[in-house]
């Protein structure tokens with residue numbers, strides 16, 4: 001396994017060996033219990049929190065590994081039922097548990113009967129590679145969806161199938177939730193996890209209020225790793241390599257990214273390689289690591305800015321980046337300071353920045369916005385020469401955003417005499 005060759009204990013890919021996987025013990029047990037008790041699950045979290053890696057962690061757990069066939073189907077980028085169908089078919093036919101199955105032999109027979117170019121289909125692994133010139137994936141023969149799900153219904157071991165980035169189905173022209181449900185509700189031998197980012201999934205749920213699809217699945221929300229847990233994790237891994245890290249440094253990192261797992265791990269990966277054996281990482285080294293990350297992303301952030309055609313949209317983005325947590329965006333002083341023209345053009349810009357396919361900003365409360373990607377915010381700050389100002393405000397910003405995103409409610413009790 002190539003993972004073992006990695007000497008840096010901070011992994012930035014999706015499949016993380018158990019000893020380098022931070023906590024998620026309860027979440028792992030919860031998900032396994034849900035599945036073993038016969039539930040389908042909707043797994044929701046904000047972006048980059050760790051949904052996909054948790055799924056692989058669950059797959060790796062002996063309680064799943066021993067008792068289930070597992071299938072991970074990432075539907076990111078699919079745009080229609082046909083894309084979905086092909087993705088599922090491709091994954092299913094390449095799954096080790098389908099290796100000597102009748103469905104694989106049938107599929108190969110279909111390909112042969114069509115004298116289909118076998119360059120696109122590897123009979124050994126079952127993998128279907130991208131088609132050569134003249135064909136498109138949609139020209140690959142599709143086995144009926146009934147047969148794909150029917151195969152799953154008849155495997156010796158039960159199956160656990162995960163559809164990741166499930167929010168994608170809301171962009172299909174077809175009513176995918178209804179179609180899928182017509183299959184999944186009849187299945188006894190297979191459990192499903194539908195995983196995706198919350199806000200989109202919630203929208204779908206909402207739109208589907210008259211369809212009991214989500215009622216047939218348990219909803220499970222994945223939150224941030226707790227700060228103390230992440231600190232202990234980092235400390236342990238530094239120590240195991242004769243290095244140290246200060247608690248301040250981890251706190252600074254955690255607050256800088258509001259506990260979002262992906263950028264924390266990316267920064268920690270670099271921090272780890274900057275400090276030598278016998279040395280201790282401090283806040284300064286975290287900043288150095290962030291600086292490296294920003295430089296690495298330079299071209300892609302520039303590209304994003306290049307794609308924004310209207311100046312007002314760009315200025316609105318700069319404004320939100322500068323404010324960090326941006327409210328009162330249509331107030332006169334803000335409009336003047338950030339050259340935003342008028343309240344109505346700010347409104348338009350806000351809409352275009354929330355474009356559902358690649359949103360650059362996120363609404364966290366009524367009239368309150370933040371940049372979707374904290375690294376982008378920091379990069380803009382570096383370009384604008386005010387990164388130090390951002391760093392100085394990290395703690396207050398963290399506390400304020402946390403409060404906005406996790407409002408507490410205190411219902412008034414009735415008068416009881």
Ligand SMILES: Nc1ncnc2c1ncn2[C@@H]1O[C@H](COP(=O)(O)OP(=O)(O)OP(=O)(O)O)[C@@H](O)[C@H]1O
Nearest residue numbers: 011012013021022047048049050051052053261262
């Ligand atoms: N428990 C964990 N321990 C260590 N690293 C983790 C853990 N969870 C996630 N990560 C790291 O964080 C990154 C983001 O995780 P992952 O891709 O699973 O998140 P996601 O919620 O699926 O994100 P996306 O919304 O982009 O699909 C991964 O690259 C992984 O390296």
Ligand SMILES: [Mg+2]
Nearest residue numbers: 051052053164
């Ligand atoms: Mg993911």
